[in-house]
Amino acid sequence: MEPDESVAMTQEVVTQYYRAPEILMGAVHYTSAVDLWSVGCIFAELLSRRILFQASAPVQQLDRITEVLGTPSFEDMPTACQGARDYIRSRPHKPAALNQFYSLSDQATHEAVHLLCRMLVLNPNKRITAADALTHPYLDEGRLRFHSCMCSCCTPGAQGRNFCGDLEPECPLPFDYNFEKSLTSVSRVKDKIYKFIQEQQHRTTSKLPLCLNPQAASLAKIQNARVASGAELP
Known part of the structure; x- marks a missing residue:
């Protein structure tokens, strides 16, 4: 700017x-x-x-x-x-x-x-x-899913998720790219993603999933592998 x-x-x-x-x-x-x-x-x-x-x-x-x-x-x-x-x-x-x-x-x-x-x-x-x-209506579903699964501004409650007052707050500070300095190899990127997923799993109490493309070849490959191994499909 x-x-x-x-x-x-x-x-x-x-x-x-x-x-x-x-x-x-x-x-x-x-x-x-x-x-x-x-x-x-x-x-x-x-x-x-x-x-x-x-x-x-x-x-x-x-x-x-x-x-x-x-x-x-x-x-x-x-x-x-x-x-x-x-x-x-x-x-x-x-x-x-x-x-x-x-x-x-x-x-x-x-x-x-x-x-x-x-x-x-x-x-x-x-x-x-x-x-x-x-704030466009097209993003309503994605916004709800994000705040039901991944955000850190809403908190779990006895009756379910306690949503914050503003589901789409504006960031008051410029985006910080310093986290990229530690991503010096593919293995470190994989480790970062793995730890992030683990943190999200421990943080959320909701089971509402993010949307996936049901026609994606990669999704079909995962499901076929789970069926072959006798694992229960999600």
Whole structure:
């Protein structure tokens, strides 16, 4: 983050397929809205199992975006350079085709498409924020499962789980990457994950599981192995 808007920021940021349109259009300063665009691209990729905006070069990347979201108005390109504005103006006008998001997969529900449309907004000033995205109804089930199984802010009680007042609190401090300094080998990563799972098992009293993809090949392999060994399926 760079609060000083007079400071020029690099345009060589973010893998091209997930690069926000304002960067593709030559913005010299941008905000965390570029990350929400990337999250939207990844969300669409999780739904469809394919890259949503895939092109061979940045200019074609911008064309691919406008094919789906439509030709932006000048109001929706507040940080675009003059070259990008001239290019957009020279191209045929295209209407938005957001209904195609429903065809990404069978899991593209109305709530999923609504959240996707709020993240994939051409104008960065109108794009949903991370805090608002986390409170979106699409994430209600995942939020409940997390606070029933994995969180440390809710506590077990005599009548069940005592949920905290705010199930989606905002972190007041920047994310700390210092924990990565100890992850110097694959074995240490495995050990860290194993200890984390053990801590969660001792901490929670709820048996509500996290969602798994029932069609996953890895899940089928595990179940077949358990059946072969005579173990009881979970």
